[in-house]
Amino acid sequence: MFYAGRPMDVACLLIPDFLVALARRDNPALRGRPIVIGGSPEEHTAVAACSREAAAAGVTIGTTLRRALALCPDAVFLPLQEGQAASEAAALFDLLKLYSPVVEAIAPGHLHFEMRGLPQLARLEPQHWLEDLHQAAEAATGLPIRLAGAPAVFAAHAANFGEEGSRRPVLLREDDAPRYLARLPVEVLPVTPAMHQRLRLFGLVRLGQVAALPFAAMQAQFGRDGARAWRLARGHDDSLILPASEEVRLVEEIELPGPTALSEPLCIGTRGLLQKALERPEARGRSLRKVEWRVGLESGEQISRRVVFREPTADPARILFVLRPKIERLQLPSAAISLGVTLSGLCSEYGHQANLWPVGPRRWRELVESVEQLHARVGEPQVFRIVEVQPWSRIPERQLGLVAFGS
């Protein structure tokens, strides 16, 4: 039997202190010790993340590393491994995409996603569905994960942020949400730290206290943020999950008719691949910025080259013009047996303003003389060119003008 009331629409997945959790997973000896991430203390950079133990000593994100050392001499200082964090976050995002079609990445290790109707599809109760997901995510990442499902984004988000420690996934029903939210600290509200501090100075520590105030009082004291905080504290939230737009990538691959180490067959094959990719419906009427070219070798290796265009293009000849020198310079350790291209960075069609005639200096002189002859014959200018006169003007007729060609 499913829960009564409004269905659980959204969920929040959170790995608290993501960077610290990664460091502790890779080195279990760090558990319980204060950690500061950002580099070694002699570096002139700032703290990128810190553990709760370090935070308790006064270290905050943005503090200089030297200051962090002074505040917490026992801390373990670790370098910021952005690449690893990004790939772990991407892996978590991909895992969640297997469970929900609408996933929004809020920050590394923090995702919101829709779960409306998904437990029913899996013939599970929402709590069991979330528990399955929780187990799968913890097993895949090896990281402590918090999950909360609720009828609205803020309730799910607040349920994860408001309580310490690991626990089973939380599931809030619409009628439970206000009571649950009431005991959470005001710091879960998505407002500025200054407003959190002001709320505390007013003696407002829990969301329940905020919700109990008259709406007008919150609005009068804090303006628009106050009105929003009051609504959120009562569980009223109509914000939506905005899924990440997926980049269109066009991939084409061929097996070469026979192994080769010559550049010309590779160029011919590349031209064919580019033409095939650019004729696909997804590429029609669009230009691209990035091309990844790769060749598979008999030895099993793969060599790739990436080209990023300053101006987007949809012209296979131009793409090949840029790729050809890279292909010709290759010294393949063994014969090539396959080719592939991936086109990405697709954007709207990009136009180039071409000259009216292919004008060289001599041709230009002839043209100017012909136009001047025409002007002299008629007695007044007949051919004009557009010039920007006052492009900054708000008066439309001042912006552009025509001047006699050749003047």
Added chain:
Amino acid sequence: MVSNSRTPAGAGGLRQLNGKQGFRPLNQPVPAAVEADGAGNPAAVLWRGVFRRVAAIHDTWRIDDEWWRDEIARRYFLLELEGGRRLTLYRDLCRDLWFAQPYDRPRDAASA
């Protein structure tokens, strides 16, 4: 060397160019016959010899400039006539005359 035809003529360029033989300003306003309603908004426009009713006013904005010289005060209307034709008109608030002039709303123009 061929000069770039899109190069701005520079500050004061208009006055210099206006006196120059062969200069023609572009996008000059064209007088228009307009019937306004009580609020001063266009209700019908003479278009190709026939008065056509204004189906919708999609946008309106005001330009005030050069009060120190020949004052310019215009209220622009981006409107749609019956039949789907879109037009940009403005009412010259100094002379109380109507003109047609293709023009996009400038970003900094105060909304009406």
